[in-house]
Amino acid sequence: MNILIIGPSWVGDMVMSQSLYTTLKQKHPEATIDVLAPAWCKPILERMPEVNQAIEMPIGHGAFNLAGRWALGRELKSSNYTHAYVLPNSAKSALIPLFAGIPCRTGWKGEFRYGLLNDLRADRKIFQYMVERYVSLAYSPNDMLEQVKLANCPRPRLNVDKQTQQLTLQKLKLNLERPAIGLCPGAEFGPAKRWPDKYYAQIAHQVIEKGQQVWLFGGAKDREVTDAIRNALPTEHQQYCHNLAGETSLIEAVDTLAACHTVVSNDSGLMHVSAAVGCNIVALYGSSSPKYTPPLSERVEIVHTDISCRPCFKRECPLGHLDCLNKLMPDTVMASINKFIG
Known part of the structure; x- marks a missing residue:
């Protein structure tokens, strides 16, 4: 698996998202995980041993910029990602994996994401905790309810230099x-x-x-x-x-x-x-x-x-x-x- 994560834009959410990366590495030890996120996230992501590289998101939070998203998606196409996990709930956050031609694009149902995501999970509210909603994306729709509980979610652990x-x-x-x-x-x-x-x-x-x-x-x-x-x-x-x-x-x-x-x-x-x-x-x-x-x-x-x-x-x-x-x-x-x- 060659994975691209579309990461969140808040510090706390980014820290909690590490639980997903840990789960993916546990399930697929040879997987490579890259995270597309705002520039300020890079130092945090560099303290997560599961992350191969942080890719700077050049488009500001909240900006649509369809042309910019198309250009970035086409640039990322050469990385031959096999899977994308889209953590924000917006439609625009799902565009780049589509433009990059990533075959499997996973995320929760959000605003107008039909067609943008082809592994679309119906209702994130079946999980109470945000970290459960992140970790569940590592499992199939049939397995996630049985496998994902807060007590079983890996805890984020940032390396301290x-x-x-x-x-x-x-x-x-x-x-x-x-x-x-x-x-x-x-x-x-x-x-x-x-x-x-x-x-x-x-x-x-x-x-x-x-x-x-x-x-x-x-x-x-x-x-x-x-x-x-x-x-x-x-x-x-x-x-x-x-x-x-x-x-x-x-x-x-x-x-x-x-x-x-x-x-x-x-x-x-x-x-x-x-x-x-x-x-x-x-x-x-x-x-x-x-x-x-x-x-x-x-x-x-x-x-x-x-x-x-x-x-x-x-x-x-x-x-x-x-x-x-x-x-x-x-x-x-x-x-x-x-x-x-x-």
Whole structure:
């Protein structure tokens, strides 16, 4: 088998998709797996031993660009792929394997994909978890229901480059004299996934009091939040709180997260990265649900409120109160953290 994967565009989804690649390699050890994905994914894919190469998707997320997809498909035709697995649900994501002349094209029924995919699976909702929906594509339609259960899905495992990790820690002026607790207060999806920064600040205060240090993770757009968390701490505690938001590349964040003892995170891409590098995870859920995208690790504490309006899966609270997050109190989260740090 010579396989082309049309990969997802979100960090967390890309990490979870590794479970499909692992399953394909287990079933077909001699298979070659290439993944077509946005350029930012390449460093993540290079940490997946199952992946032969990451191919940069030159067409922006959301752009149709039929001519560009045709040209890319014809370019890929020379690779003689035998199978394609299309993970996004859009029609446009299924065009490139068709234009590349790939004989077997597998994916879930989505928008207008009849004819584009010739191994079309009817209803992805027969599987509760996203990772199950990915892994099931490695099996025939007759076998997938019997074979695929969350407990049997391979867990994502990103390789950690110890040398690169040490260089990154030196660059960021970090050390492990105190055990590091990672806090990931951002969420690309929207505010209905973001636990309040004032609550994160209380967690930072308590773990520093207990003899830990805090590393704050995120992108440049999370800097305002991470600054607020650090500035809320007493002056004497700020030396033990390191604001890394916007200071690392994605792959540097992977290696730095791997050095953390425990990570506290919203339901975000960094939560899935933390699980894939072996951290203890305290996962905070607001509008989303661990019954769909849980961190795929055995060392997880999942925390959420039980108010009747969650999960709504909205980017912003439709009721305007964000009670699913505001009523998730720091003491509850700290109790989960203490299960890992004592």
